[in-house]
Amino acid sequence: MKTALITGVTGQDGSYLTEFLLSKGYKVYGFVRRTSEMKRARIDPLHSNPNFKLVYGDLCDSSSILNALRKAMPDEIYNLAAQSHVKISFEIPEYTADANGVGVVRMLEAIRRVEEETGKKIRFYQASTSELYGKAVEIPQKETTSFYPRSPYGIAKLYAFWITKNYRESYGMFACNGILFNHESPRRGENFVTRKITIEVAKIKEGISKCIYLGNLDAKRDWGHAKDYIEGMWLMLQKEKPDDYVLATGENHSVREFLEEAFRVAGIPIKSNGKKGIHEEYIRTDTGEAVVKIDPSYYRPAEVDVLLGDPSKAKKELGWKPKVMFRDLVKEMIDADMKLLQKELYGSKGRR
Ligand code: NAP
Ligand code: G4F
Numbered sequence: 625m626k627t628a629l630i631t632g633v634t635g636q637d638g639s640y641l642t643e644f645l646l647s648k649g650y651k652v653y654g655f656v657r658r659t660s661e662m663k664r665a666r667i668d669p670l671h672s673n674p675n676f677k678l679v680y681g682d683l684c685d686s687s688s689i690l691n692a693l694r695k696a697m698p699d700e701i702y703n704l705a706a707q708s709h710v711k712i713s714f715e716i717p718e719y720t721a722d723a724n725g726v727g728v729v730r731m732l733e734a735i736r737r738v739e740e741e742t743g744k745k746i747r748f749y750q751a752s753t754s755e756l757y758g759k760a761v762e763i764p765q766k767e768t769t770s771f772y773p774r775s776p777y778g779i780a781k782l783y784a785f786w787i788t789k790n791y792r793e794s795y796g797m798f799a800c801n802g803i804l805f806n807h808e809s810p811r812r813g814e815n816f817v818t819r820k821i822t823i824e825v826a827k828i829k830e831g832i833s834k835c836i837y838l839g840n841l842d843a844k845r846d847w848g849h850a851k852d853y854i855e856g857m858w859l860m861l862q863k864e865k866p867d868d869y870v871l872a873t874g875e876n877h878s879v880r881e882f883l884e885e886a887f888r889v890a891g892i893p894i895k896s897n898g899k900k901g902i903h904e905e906y907i908r909t910d911t912g913e914a915v916v917k918i919d920p921s922y923y924r925p926a927e928v929d930v931l932l933g934d935p936s937k938a939k940k941e942l943g944w945k946p947k948v949m950f951r952d953l954v955k956e957m958i959d960a961d962m963k964l965l966q967k968e969l970y971g972s973k974g975r976r
Pocket of ligand 1: 631632635636637638655657681685705708709723751752804806931
């Protein structure tokens with residue numbers, strides 16, 4: 625039986641990865657921060673599995689990382705923990721650098737210590753990101769594309785990328801970077817744009833909200849499904865040699881397209897008023913009400929305009945391929961949020 629330690633286990637990716645590894649017969653240690661409330665919605669259903677255990681730790685605290693590693697003695701570590709919101713990184717840049725950047729070298733040093741103490745070999749996955757490409761110097765972006773990060777988040781992840789690669793080259797560690805493009809799901813955090821849209825569209829459909837306030841509608845992202853991407857993480861750690869890989873769908877869409885598709889799936893007819901920037905609104909054509917308005921407080925000090933990934937290397941070397949593409953992703957997220965809301969409003973049987 626293999627053992628894995630997952631940081632960021634309570635997050636979107638961590639919860640899917642835990643389920644995936646448990647289904648493969650792994651023992652999984654989830655690395656969690658101490659919180660005032662014990663509820664961790666995404667992993668609460670997993671506690672009945674005897675192969676799933678929690679260990680306390682924080683990427684900003686070296687001793688807790690070392691203790692967690694000594695307790696779990698993992699064969700594989702998936703470092704998914706991060707302050708993962710790009711806009712928020714402009715508000716808490718120092719913390720973001722500490723957790724997302726320095727946190728990774730703390731983890732790598734702890735691995736070195738444990739390997740020295742025990743002779744055990746540990747494989748390490750680092751959650752790198754397409755935000756490294758930022759103001760992209762070429763389209764599509766692949767493993768050889770130069771980086772140009774545009775936020776404290778991207779810059780902290782740049783340090784994490786290079787320190788992971790450096791420890792691989794300096795100490796022969798089995799350390800991989802997965803350069804993952806945006807991936808979403810019904811478990812996506814509620815303040816990322818896709819989930820914000822699907823939650824709000826569901827509320828408008830049920831008549832309990834009138835309008836969504838958004839920022840830049842013209843940014844383009846390469847959006848895939850989190851379930852596909854966590855499988856790619858695992859495949860990277862099963863290879864004979866460690867390397868860095870892009871995971872992406874190879875297709876991109878604007879926030880505007882996501883929004884229009886979400887309303888379409890929900891059966892609400894909308895049309896833009898055709899104005900530009902903060903004056904643009906989307907109007908419900910059946911009622912004449914404004915259902916989308918622009919709130920400039922959601923604009924970022926520096927934006928990443930276009931991301932589009934080329935996953936050819938992962939396809940060729942890992943046999944990895946995304947299964948869920950844009951339209952199915954939007955539909956799954958809308959259906960899930962409609963169901964969730966109806967359960968909240970009308971009880972476990974849903975809408976009567
Ligand atoms: P997420 O849902 O925001 O989850 C982040 C996780 O990190 C949570 O479990 C959080 O714990 C934990 N965490 C934050 N700071 C921590 C700290 N100091 N010590 C320990 N744990 C800490 O993120 P996600 O979407 O699953 O993404 C997973 C990873 O992939 C992140 O590193 C993200 O930056 C990266 N990434 C994501 C995408 C994407 O599109 N989703 C794309 C590329 C890369 P709490 O529950 O306690 O807050
Ligand atoms: O959903 P977002 O906040 O995701 P973003 O910034 O692309 O970052 C996500 O993907 C990265 C991979 O490329 C990860 F590394 C990172 O951890 C995170 O998971 O924003 C997407 C786009 C941006 O251009 C933003 O300006 O949507 C635009 N947007 C427009 N209105 C909005 C909003 N974003 C948010 N969060 N909220 C809005 O109201």
